Amino acid sequence: MNARSPATLVADTGRGNEAAILNAALDAFGTHGFHGASMRDVAKRAGTSLSNLYNYVPSKSRLLAEVLRRANDELAARLGAALADAGDDAASRLREAVRAYVRFIVDHQVAMVVSTNEVRYLTGADRAGLVAERDATQAVFEDIVAQGVADGTFATPYPDDAARAVLTALSAVAGWYRADGRLSRGQLAEQQARYALALLEAPLAR
Structure with a gap:
């Protein structure tokens, strides 16, 4: 992907890791595309565990939809x-x-x-x-x-x-x-x- 401005969309919402997860997902999708990005990569970028990520959102598709x-x-x-x-x-x-x-x-x-x-x-x-x-x-x-x-x-x-x-x-x-x-x-x-x-x-x- 050619466009690489800072992938920050969501300000701190006060709801745990929500903003970090959504911004990490955006950055992962922007870097690798939907199929290339993994939930594990999103969790790592967000500084959280994979299990916690799945507690927040049930699938990569749902995560893309929320972003x-x-x-x-x-x-x-x-x-x-x-x-x-x-x-x-x-x-x-x-x-x-x-x-x-x-x-x-x-x-x-x-x-x-x-x-x-x-x-x-x-x-x-x-x-x-x-x-x-x-x-x-x-x-x-x-x-x-x-x-x-x-x-x-x-x-x-x-x-x-x-x-x-x-x-x-x-x-x-x-x-x-x-x-x-x-x-x-x-x-x-x-x-x-x-x-x-x-x-x-x-x-x-x-």
Whole structure:
């Protein structure tokens, strides 16, 4: 895996080894992928015993699902906060949502890459839950685009496809972003916001 920003997603929860286990799992999945990572490796990274790890979570699949759920919760919280502070117009809301998404990717790049590459290993309720959370994120962008199309801010004749294209482009950032690249965190967020507005055929703010 190419992306190697610090694999820290969960702050101390006050629940024993929970944060250490989840962050260790994220790092293991980010380094070795789902099949390459082992529960023993996760336990070692977390500084706990294998038996204690199994007391916390019954399987590697459940552990992956919990890591991805935490990532989605963090992304949803950031999007909600950004939209709460944005203006009421669609262009402002879209710009702030994109910026929040990009900042999440920069701060949690490994989590984003794992979410993209390893989700195929989830099944049943774990997969259904993750799909529902992703659909909720997509709905945020679809609603903004629909608002902009309705009031004439966005000229795209393909609102649903355009919203998905914006999200696809944002998700791809995790695969190529480098902390030592030419763009700062803020510059990258602004670049992607401008790309999104252009895709939606919106006038760029001066």
